[in-house]
Structures are given as C-alpha cells and as structure tokens.
Amino acid sequence: MTSFDSSPTLTAWRALLAVAVVFVMLATTGWTAVRHQQSAAPREIALAAWARDRIAGHSLPDTDAPAYRLAHFFATLTAGQQVALADKYPLVVGNLNGVPVTLRYRANRHALALATTAEQQRAQDVGLSPDGRHQALLRLERFRSLLAGDRQILAFDPSGRGHAAEVFGDLDRARRVSVVVPGVDTSLLTLERTGRKKNTAPVGMAQSLYAAERAVAGSRTAVIAWADYTAPAGIGMDAALGRLAAEGAVRLNSLVGALPGTSSVSLFCHSYGSVLCGVAARELPSRVSDIAVAGSPGMRADSAAGLHTRARVWAMRDGDDWIEDVPNMAVGGLGHGADPVEPGFGARIVSASGAVGHSGYFEPGTTSLSNFAAIGVGAYDSVSCSSADHACHRDISGEPGA
Numbered sequence: 001m002t003s004f005d006s007s008p009t010l011t012a013w014r015a016l017l018a019v020a021v022v023f024v025m026l027a028t029t030g031w032t033a034v035r036h037q038q039s040a041a042p043r044e045i046a047l048a049a050w051a052r053d054r055i056a057g058h059s060l061p062d063t064d065a066p067a068y069r070l071a072h073f074f075a076t077l078t079a080g081q082q083v084a085l086a087d088k089y090p091l092v093v094g095n096l097n098g099v100p101v102t103l104r105y106r107a108n109r110h111a112l113a114l115a116t117t118a119e120q121q122r123a124q125d126v127g128l129s130p131d132g133r134h135q136a137l138l139r140l141e142r143f144r145s146l147l148a149g150d151r152q153i154l155a156f157d158p159s160g161r162g163h164a165a166e167v168f169g170d171l172d173r174a175r176r177v178s179v180v181v182p183g184v185d186t187s188l189l190t191l192e193r194t195g196r197k198k199n200t201a202p203v204g205m206a207q208s209l210y211a212a213e214r215a216v217a218g219s220r221t222a223v224i225a226w227a228d229y230t231a232p233a234g235i236g237m238d239a240a241l242g243r244l245a246a247e248g249a250v251r252l253n254s255l256v257g258a259l260p261g262t263s264s265v266s267l268f269c270h271s272y273g274s275v276l277c278g279v280a281a282r283e284l285p286s287r288v289s290d291i292a293v294a295g296s297p298g299m300r301a302d303s304a305a306g307l308h309t310r311a312r313v314w315a316m317r318d319g320d321d322w323i324e325d326v327p328n329m330a331v332g333g334l335g336h337g338a339d340p341v342e343p344g345f346g347a348r349i350v351s352a353s354g355a356v357g358h359s360g361y362f363e364p365g366t367t368s369l370s371n372f373a374a375i376g377v378g379a380y381d382s383v384s385c386s387s388a389d390h391a392c393h394r395d396i397s398g399e400p401g402a
Contacts, residue, residue: 042118043091043159050092055081063092067258070098090114095155097258101171108153115158116143142188155228162188163229165255166203168210169222177263178213178223178376180206180362181252183271183295184239186231200359202227208362209268212373219377222263226255232272240334242275242300249280257285266290266376267311270361271323274299275336281307290314290375294352294361294368295323298336304346312396314375315340315347316368316386318355341388349389 053060061073074082082100086093086107093099094107122128123136139158146153146164155165171177182202192203199208206225213221229248232238256265265288269277277291278299284291291307292314293299304313317324328342329335340347354366361368367384374382385392 042114043157046089046091050089053089055085060085063096067098067254070096071258074099074103086110091157094153095157097254101152101154101167101260104154105152105167108156109147111156111158112143112147112153115156116140116147119143119158138189142191145192154224157228158188161230161233162191163227164188164191165228166206166225167222168206168225170220171222171224172260173220174222174261174263175220176213176222176266176377177259178206178209178221178266178268178372179226179252179256180209180223181226181267181269181273181277182231183273184232186227186229186273187233188227191225191227199362199364205268205270205362208364208369209372209376212364212369213376216370216373216379216382217377221377223376224255226252228255229276239272240336242279242333242336245272245276245279245300248276249283252276252280253283253285256288259287263287264289264378266292268372268376269293269296271295271297271358274340278307278336281309281311284309284311286310289378292316292350292372292375293340293347294355294372295321295358296336296340297323297326298328298330298338299340300330300337302338303344304340313340313347314350314371314383314392315345316350316352316355316361316371317341318352318357318360318368320356321352321358323358341386343388348383348392348394349386350392351384351386353384 047063050060050063055077061070082103083106086103087110090107090111094104094111119136119140123133123140128136152167153164154167155163157163180202182205186202190201193201198204202225206223210221210223213223229251230244232244238244259265267277267288267290269291274293274296275298277293278301281291288311290312291309294316296315299307301307307313327335328337328339330337338345341349343349350371352361352368355361355363355368360366363369371383374380380393380396383392
C-alpha cells in the first residue's frame with residue numbers, strides 16, 4: 001500500500017479529495033448510470049433446467065466445473081449431441097469456458113435470436129414507462145446488430161446490463177491472441193458505437209487493434225472484445241473501489257485459461273479495465289506474455305513487481321487524458337494505488353502520441369495503437385518508447401517475464 005502522512009485528518013481529506021476528483025472526472029466524460037436492469041430469470045431458469053437434465057444417460061456437468069472438465073465432457077459427445085445441447089440451452093452453452101468456440105458462436109446466435117424476440121414483445125408492452133420503452137428499443141437494436149452478418153459472439157448474457165464478448169479472427173488457429181479489457185460503464189448498450197466514436201467502445205477498440213495487428217505481421221492473430229464482466233456503472237463508489245475488478249478478474253482468468261490451442265495472449269486494459277488486469281495478474285496463466293494498460297487510474301499494486309506476474313507490463317497515457325489528475329492513492333480500499341506511467345512503478349512506458357484524451361488510444365493512425373499492435377504480435381523492436389523511458393526495450397525476448 002502507498003504510505004501517507006500519519007495525520008488521520010490529512011488522510012481523511014485526501015480520501016475525500018480523491019473521491020471528489022473521480023466523481024468529477026467521470027461526470028465530464030458523459031458516463032451515466034443505467035438504472036433499469038432486466039431480470040436475470042431466463043438464464044437462471046436455463047441453469048436450473050441444465051442441472052436436472054441428462055444426455056446419453058449421463059448427467060450434465062456442473063457449469064462451474066473447470067474448463068478442462070467441460071472440454072472433456074463435450075469431446076465425448078457426438079456432433080449431433082453437441083448441437084442439441086447448444087440449441088436447447090444457448091444461454092448456458094454459449095457462456096461455458098471449455099466448450100468449442102464454434103459451438104459457443106452457434107449457441108449465442110440462438111440466444112440472441114430468442115432475446116430479440118423477447119425484447120420485441122417487451123417493447124410493445126403498454127405498461128412500460130417511456131424510459132422503459134426507450135431502453136427496450138436500445139437493447140433490441142443491440143441484439144439485432146450482434147445478430148447481423150457472421151459475427152463471432154463468444155459470450156452473451158442479456159441479464160441486467162448484460163455481458164458479451166466478440167472475436168475477430170480465427171481463435172482456433174491463432175498463434176497470438178489479444179484481449180481488450182474495457183473500463184467503466186461497459187454494458188450491452190455501450191458495447192459498440194458508430195461514426196466518430198466507434199473506436200471508443202469495446203467492439204471498435206478490438207476491430208481497430210485487429211486491423212493494426214494484421215498490418216504489422218502476417219502471423220495468425222485473433223482479438224477478443226471482452227465485455228464479459230460487470231463494470232462500474234456511471235458515477236459511483238464502485239469506480240473508486242476494487243470489488244468489481246476482483247470479480248471480473250476471476251472471469252478474465254477463466255477465459256484466458258480456456259482459450260483453445262497454445263497461443264500467446266496479450267491483455268490490453270483501458271481505464272478501470274487496467275484495475276481488473278492488475279488484480280488478475282497474480283493468477284494469470286503462463287501463456288499471458290504481456291499486459292498493456294492505457295489511461296490507468298492504478299493497478300492495485302505499488303509496482304510492476306507487486307503484480308507478481310511473469311508477463312511484461314507496459315503502460316501509456318496521453319498528455320490530454322484527464323485520468324492524470326486523479327490522485328493515485330490507496331486508503332482503506334479506496335483508490336487504485338500507484339501510477340503505472342511513473343518511472344518508479346517499473347512498467348515499460350511507451351508513447352501514446354496521437355491519442356486524444358481518455359478514450360482515443362485505439363484510434364487508427366495513432367502511435368498508441370501502433371504500439372499496442374506491435375506488442376500484440378510480439379514485434380517488440382517496433383514499439384516506440386516514451387521519452388520518459390528510453391529503456392522500455394530492455395531485456396526483450398520471446399519469453400514472458402523477460
């Protein structure tokens with residue numbers, strides 16, 4: 001933990017100042033809380049039915065079983081039996097780590113189709129308030145968008161504010177996989193945007209990174225837009241605390257550990273997503289070679305060494321990013337600790353040239369995106385160091401932790 005003046009009064013004032021700054025900074029970004037959440041009943045009902053069901057005379061496995069056990073169970077089924085389970089329990093199969101990814105894509109398309117039908121009916125409910133109808137129409141638009149074309153939806157749960165993950169590229173054949181971990185106010189409604197703000201949302205970030213990685217190297221890559229955790233919603237204490245980061249870290253580690261093949265994995269963590277990645281770092285599978293953070297309020301550690309990971313740790317921050325004004329502190333669970341772009345933290349500090357503000361790190365043509373792409377494909381010699389850290393290329397090799 002970061003040390004502070006021993007005066008209780010001064011410590012209390014610093015804590016209050018940190019909260020105030022966090023609240024004001026979040027307010028200036030236009031983030032708003034989503035108050036109207038949907039019932040979790042559909043997935044709860046599906047999970048209860050799954051627990052009672054059988055196939056080929058055998059009970060279905062516990063949904064919280066380790067990924068390798070779920071993978072083994074599905075490997076014992078015929079193709080027809082796999083499809084039957086995916087179609088009968090799409091909200092279950094589509095979210096199980098260890099299930100073949102192509103089967104998860106199928107299950108989630110089915111789940112999205114069912115959710116679209118249900119949301120159409122809900123939007124026509126005469127008992128809905130105007131705000132409720134507006135929310136239903138927004139969700140309906142999102143479901144239809146996710147169903148369009150041949151999108152590869154790796155996770156989908158419409159419960160509450162919703163979770164989702166989308167894959168760009170061939171996850172089964174990729175030699176390197178990048179996972180984009182977004183921050184505050186991530187939900188189904190903020191999963192993607194259009195127009196000039198496209199690259200500020202998780203899907204746009206991942207699309208942009210995937211295109212940049214393919215331009216850097218001819219090796220097989222895949223990128224995951226990972227919005228499959230409950231992020232802090234709007235202005236609130238959750239943004240200054242680590243509870244949701246800790247819960248999300250468990251989900252992130254489960255995902256990474258269950259990815260197919262032996263691909264090397266890089267994490268690209270933005271804003272509160274970097275808090276999550278910091279908490280997850282200690283338990284990350286060894287296949288994670290790099291953790292890169294941008295616009296970070298802290299990683300809940302005093303230093304890169306304090307993350308207890310063999311992965312290389314990279315950090316960047318644009319000069320116009322308001323997150324710079326948020327005090328880096330940790331008092332009684334409030335705040336996220338040391339600043340990753342401070343030289344004393346020990347991360348490799350890279351250039352964010354071209355990025356504009358807190359949400360511009362994935363914009364095409366920026367050095368920030370080029371650096372992310374180089375890290376993602378392992379082209380470390382192409383990374384542009386920040387002027388604050390000319391030694392960010394130190395001891396680079398093909399192995400994590402070097």
